Amino acid sequence: MxxxxxxxxxxxxxxxxxxxxxxxxxxxxxxxxxxxxxxxxxxxxxxxxxxxxxxxxxxxxxxxxxxxxxxxxxxxxxxxxxxxxxxxxxxxxxxxxxxxxxxxxxxxxxxxxxxxxxxxxxxxxxxxxxxxxxxxxxxxxxxxxxxxxxxxGPYFKGGVKPLRLTVSNDYHRAAPKGIGNAKAIGNYSASLYPLTEAKNRDFDEVIFLNAKDEKFVEEVGSANLFVLTGNTIKTPKLDGSILPGITRDSVITLAKDTIGLEVLETNVTLTELYDADEVFCTGTAVVVTPVGSITGLDGKHKIADGKMGQLTSKLRQLLTGIQRGDVSDEFGWLYPIKE
Ligand SMILES: Cc1ncc(COP(=O)(O)O)c(C=O)c1O
Missing domain, CATH: 3.30.470.10 (Aminotransferase class 4, branched-chain amino acid transferase, N-terminal domain)
Known part of the structure; x- marks a missing residue:
């Protein structure tokens, strides 16, 4: 070691x-x-x-x-x-x-x-x-x-705190029929300017909207988005301009099969995020991280009060538990390495 x-x-x-x-x-x-x-x-x-x-x-x-x-x-x-x-x-x-x-x-x-x-x-x-x-x-x-x-260690400085997100109204991440669903380096260069602007305004990350008509949310610059309302979870459907996250896929399975919630891969609006019980994002780097507030053209919408929502916390525990071998790997996701 x-x-x-x-x-x-x-x-x-x-x-x-x-x-x-x-x-x-x-x-x-x-x-x-x-x-x-x-x-x-x-x-x-x-x-x-x-x-x-x-x-x-x-x-x-x-x-x-x-x-x-x-x-x-x-x-x-x-x-x-x-x-x-x-x-x-x-x-x-x-x-x-x-x-x-x-x-x-x-x-x-x-x-x-x-x-x-x-x-x-x-x-x-x-x-x-x-x-x-x-x-x-x-x-x-x-x-x-x-x-x-x-x-x-953690992707965001200061550990797992609810993120302060801002909506990107001036920039898109990926075009319809473009390369948004590939992990192409160019997608990340497109996100740097809006990300830098957001960080200068004391936000952690940016939410990108769909480029066609800006009616729906797509993803965060380095993670997929989920929203819980009642007993239903929604996440933006993979329509070609969103990266198909492996954590996204795993969280969908855990929410459906382990916790028993309904999960819809569909269009998700900003209003649904603003009115949600919990919003969180998922990714290899961010794991499962709660969203605390979202600032759009109409101001700041508070979602969580400084701590992680119950479902966000449960999904994070299940996922990290499987990865660390604390929770049984019932879906066969672990790939052991022979040293
Ligand atoms: C743009 C973007 N969306 C989503 C994700 C999440 O993908 P995964 O869960 O496979 O890490 C990533 C990578 O971490 C990403 O860069």
């Missing part, structure tokens, strides 16, 4: 021992690459990714369970999403076996960076981009896939 101040981990990049690297040319299959020492890489200034944003990534976490075993959480879902994102960005499609083998190899070599039980997790970032050059707009010939890891 590394000597790290595990109690004070934030959500930052920390250097670890090694990272994974593989290359592939258009028309070829991804073949196994290998580990290299963690460090910087060289790229041509004309690289496809630097000029035309041809890149996509994934995010998953490794946890240490109460029995001191290291596990991944549903990494096959990340593999599936990576296959979809690569296809959409004209990057050679990555298959599941290749993706999982690379993630596992990187994790095993850096296993001493996985925080102790209950002290955080090892964030794993698989990322792929167009490496060779392009001057005219086109998919480039050669691609690089890397996996790096970093031990992390």
């Amino acid at each position: 590394q000597k790290i101040d595990w109690d004070n981990l934030g959500f930052d990049v920390r250097e670890t021992r090694s990272m994974y690297k593989a290359n592939c040319r258009i028309g070829e299959e991804w073949k196994l690459g290998g580990l290299i020492p963690y460090g910087t890489i060289e790229l041509s200034p004309a690289a496809g990714v630097l000029n035309y944003g041809q890149g996509c990534f994934e995010g998953t976490k490794a946890y240490r369970t109460i029995k001191n075993q290291v596990v991944l959480f549903r990494p096959e879902m990340n593999a599936k999403r990576m296959a979809m994102s690569t296809r959409r960005l004209c990057i050679p499609e990555m298959n599941k076996e290749f993706f999982l083998q690379a993630v596992e190899e990187t994790l095993i070599d850096n296993i001493d960076y996985v925080p102790p039980y209950g002290k955080g997790s090892l964030y794993i970032r698989p990322i792929v981009w167009g490496t060779s050059t392009a001057l005219g707009v086109k998919p480039v010939e050669e691609y690089t896939f890397m996996v790096f890891v970093s031990p992390v």
Whole structure:
């Protein structure tokens, strides 16, 4: 185990021992690459990714369970999403076996960076981009896939507090029929300006509306949204411009099958959020985090009084409980790593 101040981990990049690297040319299959020492890489200034944003990534976490075993959480879902994102960005499609083998190899070599039980997790970032050059707009010939890891604590500073969100009225995150449902790097660059403006106004994150008519909420810049009214949970339906979150999928299953609530994947309006009993967001980084207030054009709407709602708290406990091995893994979501 590394000597790290595990109690004070934030959500930052920390250097670890090694990272994974593989290359592939258009028309070829991804073949196994290998580990290299963690460090910087060289790229041509004309690289496809630097000029035309041809890149996509994934995010998953490794946890240490109460029995001191290291596990991944549903990494096959990340593999599936990576296959979809690569296809959409004209990057050679990555298959599941290749993706999982690379993630596992990187994790095993850096296993001493996985925080102790209950002290955080090892964030794993698989990322792929167009490496060779392009001057005219086109998919480039050669691609690089890397996996790096970093031990992390909570995504938001100060732990789990209800978030102060603001509605983005001047900017959209993703267009209909665009790349919103892929984990494309360009989606994140589109969200940076509204996020920075929001942070300058003391908000934690931004809620994006659907670009077509701004009638419905889509998601937060780095997480999916849920709303509880009575015994019904709603979450925006996956209509092509929302990222299909793995935590979203897991929370839907837990709410339906474990807790017995009705869950609707449908259109969700801002008014429904304002009038809700509980609003929360979900993601690998944010886990399940309550929303405390939402500020729109008509002012601030308070949703929670400084503490987590009952359902939000229950779902967070169930999910983190499964990930840490405290709650039985009845859906077979854990992927144990042989050290
Ligand atoms: C835009 C966006 N929406 C939703 C999510 C949640 O996805 P997941 O639960 O797979 O982490 C993420 C990633 O964390 C994201 O970047």
